[in-house]
Amino acid sequence: MAAFSLFSSAHIATKPNLHFIKASTSDLPKSSPLPPSPSTQPQQPPLKPHHNIREEARLHNAVANATNHPRFTAKYVPFTAISDPSSSDESYSLDEIVYRSQSGSLLDVHHDMSALKHFDGAYWRNLFDSRVGKTTWPFGSGVWSKKEWVLPEIDDDDIISAFEGNSNLFWAERYGKQFLGMNDLWVKHCGISHTGSFKDLGMTVLVSQVNRLRKMNKPLVGVGCASTGDTSAALSAYCAAAGIPSIVFLPANRISMAQLVQPIANGAFVLSIDTDFDGCMQLIREVTAELPIYLANSLNSLRLEGQKTAAVEIVQQFDWEVPDWVIVPGGNLGNIYAFYKGFSMCKELGLVDRIPRLVCAQAANANPLYLYYKCGWKEFNPVKANTTFASAIQIGDPVSIDRAVYALKNSNGIVEEATEEELMDAMAQADSTGMFTCPHTGVALTALIKLRKSGVIGPTDRTVVVSTAHGLKFTQSKIDYHSKDIKDMACRFANPPVQVKADFGSVMDVLKKYLLSKAH
Numbered sequence: 001m002a003a004f005s006l007f008s009s010a011h012i013a014t015k016p017n018l019h020f021i022k023a024s025t026s027d028l029p030k031s032s033p034l035p036p037s038p039s040t041q042p043q044q045p046p047l048k049p050h051h052n053i054r055e056e057a058r059l060h061n062a063v064a065n066a067t068n069h070p071r072f073t074a075k076y077v078p079f080t081a082i083s084d085p086s087s088s089d090e091s092y093s094l095d096e097i098v099y100r101s102q103s104g105s106l107l108d109v110h111h112d113m114s115a116l117k118h119f120d121g122a123y124w125r126n127l128f129d130s131r132v133g134k135t136t137w138p139f140g141s142g143v144w145s146k147k148e149w150v151l152p153e154i155d156d157d158d159i160i161s162a163f164e165g166n167s168n169l170f171w172a173e174r175y176g177k178q179f180l181g182m183n184d185l186w187v188k189h190c191g192i193s194h195t196g197s198f199k200d201l202g203m204t205v206l207v208s209q210v211n212r213l214r215k216m217n218k219p220l221v222g223v224g225c226a227s228t229g230d231t232s233a234a235l236s237a238y239c240a241a242a243g244i245p246s247i248v249f250l251p252a253n254r255i256s257m258a259q260l261v262q263p264i265a266n267g268a269f270v271l272s273i274d275t276d277f278d279g280c281m282q283l284i285r286e287v288t289a290e291l292p293i294y295l296a297n298s299l300n301s302l303r304l305e306g307q308k309t310a311a312v313e314i315v316q317q318f319d320w321e322v323p324d325w326v327i328v329p330g331g332n333l334g335n336i337y338a339f340y341k342g343f344s345m346c347k348e349l350g351l352v353d354r355i356p357r358l359v360c361a362q363a364a365n366a367n368p369l370y371l372y373y374k375c376g377w378k379e380f381n382p383v384k385a386n387t388t389f390a391s392a393i394q395i396g397d398p399v400s401i402d403r404a405v406y407a408l409k410n411s412n413g414i415v416e417e418a419t420e421e422e423l424m425d426a427m428a429q430a431d432s433t434g435m436f437t438c439p440h441t442g443v444a445l446t447a448l449i450k451l452r453k454s455g456v457i458g459p460t461d462r463t464v465v466v467s468t469a470h471g472l473k474f475t476q477s478k479i480d481y482h483s484k485d486i487k488d489m490a491c492r493f494a495n496p497p498v499q500v501k502a503d504f505g506s507v508m509d510v511l512k513k514y515l516l517s518k519a520h
């Protein structure tokens with residue numbers, strides 16, 4: 001990859017912040033992993049001071065398994081059968097290595113809902129609330145705190161977690177009021193995570209399952225993905241934590257430098273391929289069909305089980321109230337379905353009484369879902385994705401198109417698009433109110449701006465914009481914008497540094513001018 005030789009110390013000045021969990025006596029859990037239960041709560045064994053958190057989990061589980069809690073299970077079913085699982089007798093154990101149904105459709109992880117319904121909504125709300133903010137293994141993770149809904153049968157010992165999830169949902173007070181006349185606008189910052197994007201949520205699940213499969217002696221030498229930068233970062237980090245080889249296919253010169261260095265630093269086998277993401281995706285599918293490499297893209301429905309927990313977190317963070325709108329940027333389109341699935345499970349299991357309306361936002365330069373929506377879902381045509389600052393969603397042939405359509409149709413959803421200028425302006429305006437957003441969040445914000453202008457989203461509607469990655473991964477786009485260095489773009493909100501001579505008078509002159517411009 002040509003860009004690699006351009007590395008300088010300035011490019012890699014920040015240290016990765018990976019806190020993979022290690023045993024420590026100070027980490028001893030202060031709470032039980034078991035919830036207050038409708039059945040009699042078993043006595044917990046006394047804690048021994050030298051246990052680490054995995055050992056504690058083993059002890060607690062031995063007790064839990066001895067009770068008559070119903071057994072929660074999950075299996076793969078064809079995606080075409082999700083509305084009515086009894087319409088198909090095709091299903092697969094999650095311990096099988098299978099990505100598609102016999103007819104070639106996507107798969108979905110289907111949970112035994114009748115077992116989960118053995119408990120009411122209040123039970124699940126209390127259970128999930130009881131696990132927030134703890135170090136108890138594995139429930140300190142926002143994903144694994146919902147383990148019964150994610151991978152109920154995995155042994156806690158097989159889980160590879162960086163205690164991902166539990167990302168902050170913050171009130172975008174000034175941005176909402178100043179730019180949108182809104183008083184109830186929120187940002188779910190999934191980019192505040194170990195590898196800087198929401199992909200950690202799904203990857204902890206997938207890599208944990210691979211860890212289990214390898215312990216079962218399944219023929220898996222490594223795990224591979226095609227990536228626009230974030231999936232590869234998450235895959236390589238979780239595989240490195242597990243000691244499993246990871247292989248990543250990256251479209252050459254189409255991902256940011258920060259994203260490129262992530263799998264390199266985490267020891268992945270990185271292939272920089274002279275094609276776009278869709279080309280890499282095609283190649284990884286062919287390769288994983290031939291070699292003992294497990295496919296880690298969201299075509300693999302395991303990933304979505306982790307990603308859906310962000311939806312559960314949102315209603316949990318609102319004290320189990322449902323927002324009116326949730327806006328998600330879309331590329332390969334697994335995430336929009338994951339959000340739908342998370343909200344739907346909350347409704348079906350009685351935690352909430354409705355689901356929000358979903359908006360999927362695409363870059364106009366990579367907008368196959370938008371075009372499909374605009375023609376009334378008549379005909380889907382993949383597109384050749386053009387270059388976009390929202391490079392992680394530069395995808396023209398999304399693998400989860402059917403999942404996305406299902407999610408949008410069942411949530412009275414909307415699809416919007418953002419031009420390059422719109423997404424960069426939205427990102428800059430959001431940043432000017434104290435955020436540091438990624439361009440994909442700029443795409444979602446643009447959708448919000450458009451829906452506010454048209455009156456579809458009202459001023460008091462409770463709205464959540466999902467910020468999918470950390471802005472620090474995409475600093476070059478901000479540098480270009482604030483340098484006004486983008487062809488055919490006005491960069492209206494650029495804030496370039498002022499060059500000034502190193503003398504008191506010159507500094508005073510520019511400061512006075514600045515202060516006058518700010519005086520009311």
Ligand SMILES: Cc1ncc(COP(=O)(O)O)c(C=O)c1O
Binds near residue numbers: 228230231331332
């Ligand atoms: C930062 C970021 N935002 C949004 C997306 C879109 O998610 P999805 O591919 O699940 O639609 C991706 C990846 O595609 C991403 O990396």
Ligand SMILES: N[C@@H](CCOP(=O)(O)O)C(=O)O
Binds near residue numbers: 227231232393
């Ligand atoms: N943005 C993604 C694209 C691949 O999506 P996936 O969810 O199918 O892995 C990336 O970061 O690679």
